[in-house]
Amino acid sequence: MQTRKFFLTTAIDYPNSRPHIGTAFEKIGADIQARYRRQQGYDVFFLMGNDENTVKVSKKAAELGLPTQDYCNDMARQFREVWDALDISYDAFIQTSSPRHHACCRKFIQRVYDNGFIYKGDYTGWYCEGCEAFKTDTEVKEAGGVCPIHKTPVVRRSEPCYYFRQSAFQERLLQLFDERPELIQPESRRNEILEYVRGGLKDVNITRLGESWGIRLPWDPDFTIYVWFDALLTYITGIGFGDDEQQFAKWWPCDIHFIGKDITRFHCALWPAMLMAAGVEPPRQVFGHGFVYIKNEETGAVEKISKSLGNVVEPMQIITRFSAEAFRYYFMRECPFPGDGEFSWSRFAEVYNSELANNLGNLFSRVATLVTRNFGGTLPQTAGQAAELLDPDRPDTVRQIQQHVESCRYNQALQTLWQSILNPANQFADRKEPWKLVKTDSQAAARTLFTMIEPLRAGAILLKPFLPRAAESIYRSFNFHTPWEQVRYEDAMTPARQTEDLRIEPPLENGKIKPLFPRIA
Numbered sequence: 001m002q003t004r005k006f007f008l009t010t011a012i013d014y015p016n017s018r019p020h021i022g023t024a025f026e027k028i029g030a031d032i033q034a035r036y037r038r039q040q041g042y043d044v045f046f047l048m049g050n051d052e053n054t055v056k057v058s059k060k061a062a063e064l065g066l067p068t069q070d071y072c073n074d075m076a077r078q079f080r081e082v083w084d085a086l087d088i089s090y091d092a093f094i095q096t097s098s099p100r101h102h103a104c105c106r107k108f109i110q111r112v113y114d115n116g117f118i119y120k121g122d123y124t125g126w127y128c129e130g131c132e133a134f135k136t137d138t139e140v141k142e143a144g145g146v147c148p149i150h151k152t153p154v155v156r157r158s159e160p161c162y163y164f165r166q167s168a169f170q171e172r173l174l175q176l177f178d179e180r181p182e183l184i185q186p187e188s189r190r191n192e193i194l195e196y197v198r199g200g201l202k203d204v205n206i207t208r209l210g211e212s213w214g215i216r217l218p219w220d221p222d223f224t225i226y227v228w229f230d231a232l233l234t235y236i237t238g239i240g241f242g243d244d245e246q247q248f249a250k251w252w253p254c255d256i257h258f259i260g261k262d263i264t265r266f267h268c269a270l271w272p273a274m275l276m277a278a279g280v281e282p283p284r285q286v287f288g289h290g291f292v293y294i295k296n297e298e299t300g301a302v303e304k305i306s307k308s309l310g311n312v313v314e315p316m317q318i319i320t321r322f323s324a325e326a327f328r329y330y331f332m333r334e335c336p337f338p339g340d341g342e343f344s345w346s347r348f349a350e351v352y353n354s355e356l357a358n359n360l361g362n363l364f365s366r367v368a369t370l371v372t373r374n375f376g377g378t379l380p381q382t383a384g385q386a387a388e389l390l391d392p393d394r395p396d397t398v399r400q401i402q403q404h405v406e407s408c409r410y411n412q413a414l415q416t417l418w419q420s421i422l423n424p425a426n427q428f429a430d431r432k433e434p435w436k437l438v439k440t441d442s443q444a445a446a447r448t449l450f451t452m453i454e455p456l457r458a459g460a461i462l463l464k465p466f467l468p469r470a471a472e473s474i475y476r477s478f479n480f481h482t483p484w485e486q487v488r489y490e491d492a493m494t495p496a497r498q499t500e501d502l503r504i505e506p507p508l509e510n511g512k513i514k515p516l517f518p519r520i521a
């Protein structure tokens with residue numbers, strides 16, 4: 001059987017400030033997809049990176065008195081520290097200031113130029129320093145004469161430039177969207193893009209004049225390549241375009257580009273047009289996820305994450321107080337990935353305690369304590385047995401969860417898992433009270449515990465992409481037959497037959513069973 005490949009990317013980030021929880025939201029969503037695909041047997045390549053060829057970054061470095069390259073390298077280290085702490089399982093991290101990326105970008109743009117899709121002209125327009133982009137007259141007018149994003153004054157700017165003939169691709173793009181309805185996700189983004197492209201595509205100025213930081217045009221080195229153009233190219237330079245054609249052919253086209261919903265246009269119009277202009281196939285899917293907002297606990301207002309509002313929460317603040325797993329869980333459970341979500345410390349503690357500490361964690365510790373204390377860690381007469389299912393619709397439930405994961409509806413996947421598999425197990429325990437039963441009918445208590453362990457086994461398998469550490473810790477506490485490295489979602493559909501008596505060896509801490517998710521006061 002041929003292994004299917006899965007190539008996915010996240011947006012690359014400006015390193016002019018450290019990542020906040022909103023930046024992390026995207027990476028976790030992509031990571032769950034990457035881990036899920038690996039678990040299901042795909043050959044996965046997961047690409048991330050930083051977007052460094054921007055004037056803003058060189059300004060920031062100058063402010064700090066650092067060479068721009070040193071500043072970029074240090075920020076890349078800081079970003080990767082956060083991603084590592086969150087267990088983001090990326091395979092490669094591209095810095096766009098790297099000589100390799102520069103060389104491959106120059107090859108790409110030369111090809112587009114040779115194909116006749118780049119021409120020289122002049123550009124005059126309203127420019128926002130913050131966005132590093134020209135704004136259309138309508139955008140500026142509607143915003144009342146300022147940048148619609150930054151609300152700061154725009155400046156009139158005129159310069160010679162090179163245009164990318166985006167207008168030549170309007171019909172081909174519409175045809176592409178028609179042939180591949182799954183290309184733009186979720187559906188709401190698709191409608192927005194269709195309307196935008198139908199409205200007519202303009203040619204795009206893709207160069208800047210007289211900048212010292214950035215990638216120079218191969219045929220006219222007075223110009224650097226507009227940062228958006230080169231940033232998009234990481235998706236192909238990161239897998240060998242321009243210098244390792246075999247690698248490139250293996251991974252391209254991209255299976256999912258994960259991006260914030262605000263940059264959908266760049267990814268769904270400009271990017272496929274750029275690829276077509278170079279004779280490269282467009283990506284298979286672009287997924288524009290929602291945003292995380294901060295809920296102000298004093299006023300109740302929902303705010304955009306912003307430095308000026310002073311409400312920025314860094315991932316490490318949450319990781320050190322709770323855990324990386326709690327972080328991953330909260331954002332995937334509470335914030336619908338295709339839509340928007342909110343963060344507040346009190347809501348975080350609430351979700352953590354009710355769903356992780358008191359539900360999943362409690363189920364595990366009940367089982368571990370009872371089996372260890374009353375049965376010396378081994379449930380008798382379970383060899384050759386398969387536990388009874390508390391949820392007879394389990395195969396359907398698993399298929400449903402699988403569809404949710406594949407469509408990036410992570411919150412619905414987790415909701416279904418809790419509702420259909422974990423909650424019934426806790427309710428069953430409350431009803432059967434094995435802690436009492438064990439004093440009067442040891443055999444019945446053993447059977448009850450055996451039944452309670454099955455949802456933990458299935459839960460661990462299904463949670464493997466979401467909570468890689470806790471899931472592994474649960475699963476490896478038991479002597480289940482299938483090795484952890486090999487479990488797939490399908491294994492959660494039916495109870496596994498034990499080859500030997502079911503044994504538990506939970507992780508210990510100072511001689512006591514270590515809680516998976518200690519309650520937070």
Ligand SMILES: [Zn+2]
Nearest residue numbers: 128131147150
């Ligand atoms: Zn702006």
